[in-house]
Amino acid sequence: MERIKLEMKKIEIEFPGVKALKGVDFETVGGQVHALVGANGAGKSTLMKVLAGDNTHYAGQIVIDGKNVEIRSPKDAKHLGIEIVYQEVDTALIPYLSVAENVMFNRMVNDMKGRFLVDWRKMRLESQEVLKKLRVELDPDAIVGDLTLAQKQMVLIARCMAGECRMLILDEPTAPLSNAETEDLFRVVRGLSADGVAxxxxxHRLNELYEICDTITIMRDGRNVVRMPLTK
Ligand SMILES: Nc1ncnc2c1ncn2[C@@H]1O[C@H](COP(=O)(O)OP(=O)(O)OP(=O)(O)O)[C@@H](O)[C@H]1O
Ligand SMILES: [Mg+2]
Known part of the structure; x- marks a missing residue:
């Protein structure tokens, strides 16, 4: 997998009555764990939704691997290898399906094009491979509705990694987690960055950023105000 090199330049987003992004610059590369911090309403989620293809009306420039790209749909983002996990994990999961089915969900939908049969055995094995690679211990046959929130988050991260993900965005993933669950998540994040994923x-928690991140961008009122390495 080729490491991503991403630059966002002068990104602007306007919603009715509010200019949420006022010319934001952001850059990162594969292998980096990049902290994005700032007060409520600073524009962090809005900026990352641009990358995920969920804020399609942005102005400004996005350069990936030296080429100008447009991200005008979630599909565009996927093709570029960019995936996001939002805090509201339940909306992205199908509670009555298994871990394997939820992990392989996008692949399942894509593979089904023009066909009516899914190779369940293959899908289950592939989901196990993905979970194993992430070193996440989850029963592929467990029903997702029965999982803890932390486990559901892992299912979504695994779903991202089942595709060709080069950049993973986690929007306030630790807010609802216990300390032990946070450590589990950090272990997974370290593994991904070692594999070259951005x-x-x-x-919001500064102390944990020092533990897991190597670069920090601080946003305030729709602008990026600081970008610097974090020394440990
Ligand atoms: N879909 C939308 N429609 C209208 N306004 C929006 C929309 N999304 C975000 N905003 C506004 O844009 C600004 C930035 O919001 P954003 O959610 O990006 O902040 P944030 O930094 O992620 O904050 P938080 O830490 O609370 O998650 C806020 O003023 C918010 O109200
Ligand atoms: Mg937010």
């Missing part, structure tokens, strides 16, 4: 980690 991880963006949105958080």
């Amino acid at each position: 991880v963006v980690f949105i958080s």
Whole structure:
């Protein structure tokens, strides 16, 4: 997998009555865990939704691997290898399906094009491979509705990694987690960055950023105000 090199330049987003992004610059590379911090309403989620293809009306420039790209749909983002896990994990999961089915969900939908049969055995094995690679211990046959929130989050991260993900955005992933669950998540994030994935980690907790992140971008009122390495 080729490491991503991403640059966002002068990104602007306007919603009715509010200019949420006023010319934001952001850059990161594969292998980096990049903290994105700032007060409520600073524009962190809005900026990352641009990358995920969920804020399609942005102005400004996005350069990936030296080429100008447009991200005008979630599909565009996927093709570029960019995936996001939002805090509201339940809306992205199908509670009455298994871990394997939820992990392989996007693949399942894509593979089904023009066909009516899914190779369940293959899908289950592939989901196990993904979970194993992430070193997440989850029963592929467990029903997702029965999982804890932390486990559901892992299912979504695994779903991202089942595709060709080069950049993973986690929007305030630790807010609802216990300390032990946070440590589990950090272990997974470290593994991903060692594999060359660019991880963006949105958080309010400064202390944990020092533990997991190597670069920090601080936003305030729709602008990026600081970008610097974090020394450990
Ligand atoms: N879909 C939308 N429609 C209208 N306004 C929006 C929309 N999304 C975000 N905003 C506004 O844009 C600004 C930035 O919001 P955003 O959610 O990006 O902040 P944030 O930094 O993620 O904050 P938080 O830490 O609370 O998650 C806020 O003023 C917010 O109200
Ligand atoms: Mg937010």
